[in-house]
Amino acid sequence: MLGRPRLYTAYRQEAQLLPTWTQKVVCTLFVAVLFLLPFDLPVISHIPLVRFLGDSDWMRPMALLMVLAIAALGLNLLAGVAGQVSLGHAFFMGVGACTAVYLGGSSGEATWGHGLPIWIWLPGAGVVAALVGVAVSPVAVRLRGLYLAIVTLGLVFLGIHFGNTSWGRKIAGPPALGREFPGLDVRLWKEETPLINVEDDGHWLWFEVTDLQKRYLFLLVLTIAFTLVAKNLTRTRTGRALQAIRDRDIAAEVMGVPEFRYKVIAFAVSSFFAGVAGALFSALSQRILATDFGLFLSVEFIAILLIGGAGTTSGTLIGTFFVVMVPQFVEEFTKWLDRAEGGLTELLARFLLTEGDDFGIINTAIQTPGWTLSVFDWNIVLFGALIVVFLIVEPLGIFGIWVRVRNYWKRWPFSY
């Protein structure tokens, strides 16, 4: 028989980020795997599902995932923790990207730029976005719920419009074309050879790494740092004040939580996250395009929160993984089916795939005549359906499902 459970004997133990040994071990292993993932290590490659992540095809979605995760963590602080639903998150990302390209981009006839190094433009992107967030936050004190969502939605259109103005073109480049964005290379100042080269193949310390691997590791370190900050904010005084405002704003004030100040803080921090993520987002494609920061991106973040579980840090990360990776899986799955020869998989392929006119629902032909949809279209349908299903069945998202599974096994064999 098992003995007594390990009990906490000091508040300090309980206040730890990962209070139990199981959590410590699992989390360390997980982070270690994340760091080793891009390399073709024999051990890592044998973990199921991970194998194909070693392919460089998967490095791009992983990089995008991490950038969106940083932004989603920011929105989670604002919408999930503080309860201020904002549809303007893409706007703040755009502000960050514009600031970054203004500070870090090269100046030319049609463009403004100062060519400053990353340690200025990346934090600068966050700070300027945060300041814009502070400027917007008084609106949130007067509006709540749906009304705030609509007002922040307006920001997205203002942002797109700004991209079309003469100033906007000087910063974000011509519409539909965009402008070159500074890479992630770390320089001390404006020197030719970077201090840490991130954008080209080369070696770090004693290891040979490709540009994709370098970028992956660079973003991984940033994402972990932002995750820790988000988690710490949530579990300390500020986080409790924000949650108090979300749950009962008047009671929170009577308990001594200044509503105005904390809403400003929520907007500032969330926009900081968004600004940094926006700059990284453009840095990934090395091109800034004002129309990238549109309504669809904002809605994607809302979907991330709803699917992952609003208000929880780990839920936000799971949600981002889901929203970025599920389309990839579906696409990969279809390709795999298409290649299948013989046996069950070919039978399945017969049923699911079509080239336009025969039996099947997924159209693999280039054009999509008839009523069948392409993989891309199916992904959008799946995405919408998931939001509906989660809202109705499990409002706490994947995190809620996890809590239920965990509690079931904790109590097993008892039902409660």
Next chain:
Amino acid sequence: MHALLEVDDISLRFGGVTAIDSVSFEVREGELFAIIGPNGAGKTSIFNSISQVYRPQSGDIRWKGASIMGTRPDRVARLGVARTFQNIELFSHMTVLDNLLTGRHIRMTGSFLAGALWVGKAKREEIEHRRKVEDIIDFLEIEGWRKHPVALLPYGIQKRVELGRALAMDPEMLMLDEPVAGMNLEETEDMARFILDIRRELGITLLMVEHDMGLVMDIADRVMVLDFGRRISEGSPAEVQRDPNVIAAYLGSTELDTSTAE
């Protein structure tokens, strides 16, 4: 015994409705002052005026001699005024522990940056204040509920958690808005015991609104009776009980005109 809180001739109107009509009273240090009256008499409006959620149009409210009119609610809380609510206003998605720790908010000083990085004062503070909160959990006998989200707790426990959240603020005066509303006899007696302990052990001045006459008559030092926003009587529980105006307000009367009372 000097007055801790002085309410001086306040009036509060919502459009054409006069919720509070020239009410004055004072709460002395260390006493248990109760406000009673029929539904809609303006009892909760007085609480909301003291915590400055409502702004009375005229009159003055003084805390230790200094006016608090026009102060923000969170500043009033900082002065040492805590309260509970008639309909439970707990932070329903948070655990009991987090609710009580939110009560400690005004006693904590760690900056949000230190909190974000989990360093220095913010980190030490979390543990220090946890200790304080555990004392309150122990005092109110809610140890078993510590980590439960409050929305899932039974009503009586929620009331107790709300009392705990107010106590966590280390207040000098605690305002209880119907602490035993909707409770059975056993729960009422438990709550009465907690209220008396708060007064005796923690030395906190109490201002209470309550409908349970038995409880008010048993534990209050002084009672004020309101009807239609106006004060119709004030005195010791025994005096108030005999006051013909009070009897008229509660039971109805054809002989007495309540407007002549002072």
